[in-house]
Amino acid sequence: MGLFGANLERDRLVEIRSSARCVLPHCALPDDRASLASIRFTSLSNSDIPLAASVPIKPNSGQPVGTQSDKEIPAIRELLSQSRGQGTYEEYALVYEVLASRAPCSLLIFGVGRDSPLWIDANAGGRTVFLESISKWAAFARTATPGIDVRDISYGPWRRFMWPLLRRAPKLLELRNLPADVRDTAWDVVLVDAPRGTTWRRPGRMRSVRTAAVHAAPNADVFVHDCHRTVERESADQFLGEHNLVAQAGTMRHYRRR
Numbered sequence: 001m002g003l004f005g006a007n008l009e010r011d012r013l014v015e016i017r018s019s020a021r022c023v024l025p026h027c028a029l030p031d032d033r034a035s036l037a038s039i040r041f042t043s044l045s046n047s048d049i050p051l052a053a054s055v056p057i058k059p060n061s062g063q064p065v066g067t068q069s070d071k072e073i074p075a076i077r078e079l080l081s082q083s084r085g086q087g088t089y090e091e092y093a094l095v096y097e098v099l100a101s102r103a104p105c106s107l108l109i110f111g112v113g114r115d116s117p118l119w120i121d122a123n124a125g126g127r128t129v130f131l132e133s134i135s136k137w138a139a140f141a142r143t144a145t146p147g148i149d150v151r152d153i154s155y156g157p158w159r160r161f162m163w164p165l166l167r168r169a170p171k172l173l174e175l176r177n178l179p180a181d182v183r184d185t186a187w188d189v190v191l192v193d194a195p196r197g198t199t200w201r202r203p204g205r206m207r208s209v210r211t212a213a214v215h216a217a218p219n220a221d222v223f224v225h226d227c228h229r230t231v232e233r234e235s236a237d238q239f240l241g242e243h244n245l246v247a248q249a250g251t252m253r254h255y256r257r258r
């Protein structure tokens with residue numbers, strides 16, 4: 001039985017054997033390149049079917065647990081009314097409520113967007129760092145939100161090349177090119193919402209999720225967005241622990257390490 005019951009079993013991964021060998025793009029990290037050279041890859045069908053759940057769900061029970069607070073969060077309503085953020089109210093609220101309860105804390109976010117000021121404000125007095133791979137969006141964030149701490153990073157090879165490592169060599173998925181102060185911090189809260197990961201011919205989020213798991217504090221709250229997609233869902237369960245999944249709103253999953 002899958003995590004949310006039989007109705008989600010159809011989402012499970014289907015592997016299709018492929019004879020393609022990996023040709024690493026120039027952006028591959030040196031340590032990846034050496035280790036990947038001899039690996040034979042499989043490609044996967046993209047069974048990205050949206051989840052039916054729109055409220056947090058208690059794992060293994062299928063029972064809604066409700067939002068942590070029924071109070072409206074005006075900052076989220078404002079974001080959605082002004083700028084069409086890429087999440088829903090419920091998804092943002094799931095993160096916001098936990099973050100607000102832990103602030104001030106150390107907060108690491110994979111990906112900037114129109115929601116960035118929301119997280120900085122929710123973590124007032126804490127330390128909030130964003131990791132961004134697309135220079136246009138890094139520039140947007142620095143212009144729109146003066147003082148924002150955005151670090152430029154690279155996710156390396158396409159999703160299709162990195163995906164097989166989930167099972168075969170998961171340690172290689174960790175991003176090792178992060179700034180030292182990011183690596184040296186045990187992050188209280190982590191939000192994984194990048195790279196975009198929308199096609200197999202672009203970087204995927206298995207690297208962000210692996211890196212989040214490595215650098216999260218022992219009692220961290222880790223959120224992974226877009227878990228209707230195979231890559232996000234499978235890598236989050238593997239690296240953050242299926243047993244640590246405490247809530248889900250829409251496609252936003254909340255894992256709590258305890």
Ligand SMILES: C[S@@+](CC[C@H](N)C(=O)[O-])C[C@H]1O[C@@H](n2cnc3c(N)ncnc32)[C@H](O)[C@@H]1O
Nearest residue numbers: 085086087111112113114115134137193194196
């Ligand atoms: C899923 S988006 C992050 C969206 C952001 N968390 C939000 O809710 O607005 C992932 C990546 O897409 C890019 N991006 C950010 N905002 C975007 C937008 N409004 N439209 C398209 N791409 C965006 C950035 O490179 C970002 O790291």
